[in-house]
Amino acid sequence: MIPFDPAAQALRVALARRHDDPAVEAARERWAAYDAHAEHLTGRFAGLYAVRSFAYVQPVHLQRGVPARLRKPYATRVSYTDWGPEDAPLLICGGGVVNSAMRFAFLAADLRGSHRVICMDWLGRGRSGWLADEREYTRATYVEQLKQLVAHLGEAARRPFTLLGSSMGGTVAIDYAARHPARVGRLVLNDVGPFIPRARRRRRAETLARFYVFPTPDDLTRRVGASQKHDGPVSDDIRRFVAYHQTRWSDDNAGRVYRHDVRALHAYRDEAKTSLSQWDAWARIRCPVLVLHGMQSDALSQRTLDRMRRGHALTVAHIPDTGHTPVLADRHQTACIADWLRGEGAAAEFSVPHAAVRGDGDTNDSIASFSENLRS
Template identity: 65%
Template sequence: MTALPPLRKPPWPPAGWHDWLTVAERLDRRFDGHYAFGGFDYRQPLALQRAVPLRLRRAYEVPVAYTDWGPRDGPLLLCCGGVANTAMRFAFVAADLAREGWRVVCMDWLGRGRSGWLADHSEYTLACYVEQLHQMIAHLGGGPVALLGSSMGGSAALALAAQSPALVSRLVLNDVGPHIPRARRARRAETLARHYVFRSPAELMRRAGASQKHDGPVADDVRLFITYHQTCWSPDNGGRIYRHDLRALLAYRDDAARSVDQWREWSALACPVLVLHGEESDALTEPTLRRMQQARPLALVHVPDTGHTPVLADRNQTAFIGDWLCGTVGDDCECSLPHAPLRRSWTPPG
């Protein structure tokens, strides 16, 4: 990234919202000029409104937001995050791959980030997210595209690749597979499905640290950057709140009453697959990985000291993804990937 002029270093950790925002906005400016905001109107079909009372059903449009990195004529990688992620969580992998000539598009799910909200909570389903991917790819000009999905995004990407193989050329699954245990999902869902109001930076960063404790070795300023984009100021609540429709997280809690079971989709995949596995993950377990390998070839990378899910800010991880997408890494391999040194602090010395 282009170096910024020196600025007096604010207190760390930031004590008040002014200092916190000063740091966050400076981190954000590191990416100025490296991406553009984009959007399209997603159309919610009647078929995905079955739980809505008949008299209220109608096809309607909802804006979908995304960030667009790299050359417009480069090979396309579409990134989609977890249940509570926003598009800017992929900023580091997007910036690294854009420098290598990739066009990287990172999408906000419906009900998250800068995307609009669905009319009824029952419409936030995996089938809806798969439809959003369909329409996103059509908006970008049609497939095939390389697809990277983290957690819930990986489940949607896996379903799309199995149902519509012509749309997906390569699939990267970030710590997610065809099976996620019910107990793990329910535990996570209970934590997410709450309305949090953060009235101080310390309160927000404690919560961010707790929710991201399994993401692997990540610098504090990278965590702050991700949290900045995941939250927004709420004058009505007198603090920062998560940038999502709470009904989407409540719908996820209902769905988490059962395990993820996508073994049929896994067997139907036709494209090459790369799986990033946090070695301490409780979502992608060893028995699941071995069953995945028995069913079909895949490239499997174990990330040490990491649970669910790697942030993908580590340069070794982003470089490996780039090499695999370009075909310089085999589609049937297994290795452990050491951590790169943490990225240089985003805040220049005072």
């Protein structure tokens, strides 16, 4: 059941009764200005990527908890953005529990000269379709989704590719890399490891697993500011860009709502009652690993990093003034990833200082190396 939202209801009534109501007209004008600005920000990436999709088939064995008489394979759409040359080395990106694929737009734009970058919307998020039952939103399903994406990409994924996962996307990447070691040549974990404490997961899940309506741009800005306060020093334009692609307009609610199935967040809340532990999967990973660590993170602790190093030659990039998780829009962060993907440098540990804020329309087509960026 969708919770009652008095503000949204009041605006709906106003729209129905008084089309010339000054407050309603003012709200419309604010949203029109917001949309125009967000579309201008999105325009910096015009022509750099394509939005594609494939038909994901949910297998019966992942429909546990569904009554037996209702279990049968069914298809739903999975959406992804595709950046860079088709024959370039492949990088597949998966976001966090409420992220959309466009959160990786700055990283993908920076790397598209050297890589084909695929950024996928998880089932129940972004432009991807929804599953039939709440109990089907599990990490096992997301691993299957990744597996089917790789099959869909065909020849492009024949060679070992790189997986990059932010938060939940990193937990999926760990499981996939452990099960398919011949497929994954490199692994990038954006502020996530094989262990996240229950208290942190539960606190985050309780905040997310609600239905939010934003009647005005100011409401959305306040919410974005609260939810992204740990993402690090990020410009207001980038925050607006991320929020725009994370939400959509809803006529029924007379405002913007998150672009996800709230049932997926309810499933995550149920899963978050226990700590995340993937140490068995981590022990089976043999490929090089880059960990991006927000130095104020409450999801990836120093203790977890220390344990991850046992038996693994990690490269750890510490990002100051940042929690969970870095947006990966900063030039130094994307250049650091680009250097590591080129195989520059052995296992190491270092800090990544913040770069200057990107200018309007700046996509940084020809990315400099991390060290060159530091000298500039």
